Amino acid sequence: MEYWEWWIGALALGLFSVFFSFLTGKPLGVSGSWLSIARRKEDAILKASAEVLDGNQDEVKDDLMAMTMAEFGDDVLADISADSPQRREGEANAEVTDEIKLKQDYTPWTVHVLFLVTMFLGSYLASLTTGDFSWSIDLSPLHTQIFENDGEAWIALLFGGMMVGFGTQMAGGCTSGHGLSGCAQLIPASLLSTAIFFGSATALTILMNSMV
Amino acid sequence: MFKKYLIYSLLGTAMGFILARIGFADYDEINKMFAFIDFRLLLTFAGSVAVLMVVSFLFRGRFPSQDKFIQPGTVPGSMLFGFGWAVTGACPSLVFVQLGQGRLPAVMTLFGIYLGVVLYRKMHAKYFLWDVGSCSS
Numbered sequence: 001m002e003y004w005e006w007w008i009g010a011l012a013l014g015l016f017s018v019f020f021s022f023l024t025g026k027p028l029g030v031s032g033s034w035l036s037i038a039r040r041k042e043d044a045i046l047k048a049s050a051e052v053l054d055g056n057q058d059e060v061k062d063d064l065m066a067m068t069m070a071e072f073g074d075d076v077l078a079d080i081s082a083d084s085p086q087r088r089e090g091e092a093n094a095e096v097t098d099e100i101k102l103k104q105d106y107t108p109w110t111v112h113v114l115f116l117v118t119m120f121l122g123s124y125l126a127s128l129t130t131g132d133f134s135w136s137i138d139l140s141p142l143h144t145q146i147f148e149n150d151g152e153a154w155i156a157l158l159f160g161g162m163m164v165g166f167g168t169q170m171a172g173g174c175t176s177g178h179g180l181s182g183c184a185q186l187i188p189a190s191l192l193s194t195a196i197f198f199g200s201a202t203a204l205t206i207l208m209n210s211m212v
Numbered sequence: 213m214f215k216k217y218l219i220y221s222l223l224g225t226a227m228g229f230i231l232a233r234i235g236f237a238d239y240d241e242i243n244k245m246f247a248f249i250d251f252r253l254l255l256t257f258a259g260s261v262a263v264l265m266v267v268s269f270l271f272r273g274r275f276p277s278q279d280k281f282i283q284p285g286t287v288p289g290s291m292l293f294g295f296g297w298a299v300t301g302a303c304p305s306l307v308f309v310q311l312g313q314g315r316l317p318a319v320m321t322l323f324g325i326y327l328g329v330v331l332y333r334k335m336h337a338k339y340f341l342w343d344v345g346s347c348s349s
């Protein structure tokens with residue numbers, strides 16, 4: 001496949017992440033989609049809490065009050081009704097919290113599955129349109145050269161994949177979340193993370209290439 | 213809710229197409245980028261960060277902000293991810309692009325990533341109790 005010149009790719013990928021943010025209201029981050037799939041069993045809880053918050057904000061506040069009373073006893077009511085300093089302080093806080101809308105955005109895990117699967121589809125379409133699609137048992141000529149035989153290569157891929165999965169969750173983002181969205185906003189954690197994963201990948205790549 | 217499925221599937225298709233045409237999922241190209249033999253991918257990536265940076269500056273206030281912060285897992289996690297990327301040529305999205313190009317061994321990477329994510333969640337709940345602030349999309 002003839003790959004795009006760097007500036008075409010940069011424009012396409014950059015504008016794509018702009019559209020992603022505009023359309024979904026969220027920065028692009030693929031490891032978040034993986035997380036959502038891995039915790040799909042908790043999806044019902046997330047959905048229920050989002051619905052409760054969206055549905056009836058007064059009810060949620062009443063429930064919170066009831067829990068406060070259960071925890072601290074009925075004296076709380078006396079404290080609140082009395083014209084005490086706490087009361088005035090509490091009022092000031094209440095005004096602030098009223099402005100914060102209790103809203104939780106809920107995206108079902110199946111949406112994330114679809115997002116990842118259609119990524120496969122997009123890539124398949126790209127190789128069909130350029131006429132380069134073919135099944136192959138090797139990742140690439142160089143990969144085969146580095147790992148010598150297919151068995152070794154496949155096992156390396158399994159463990160390499162585990163490092164990618166474990167590492168991106170531990171770092172709190174991946175190429176898209178830290179590297180693209182985070183670096184564009186100059187977030188310190190993302191700049192640090194991107195510098196480190198580029199550095200460690202470079203070190204290992206140079207080491208592997210030197211052994212071939 | 214149907215709209216959300218439609219939007220994400222169109223975005224997924226576009227992303228897969230773009231990444232494939234850039235050649236980001238080609239192990240040889242990735243290897244050449246990390247070994248600093250070829251700068252095309254590096255320029256592509258830096259360029260797309262620049263495009264996103266300029267547009268989000270022009271439309272600041274309308275772009276979603278993220279709360280990512282440095283936490284105890286940032287350094288070791290990023291390091292592990294880098295090693296994994298050098299071995300597999302894949303990040304959590306590129307593995308699907310490799311599969312779409314018919315690269316069968318990427319199935320192993322796919323399994324590996326899922327295992328890694330699940331393993332991290334188990335270990336995090338048991339041993340590490342800090343907040344990671346992962347991409348919340």
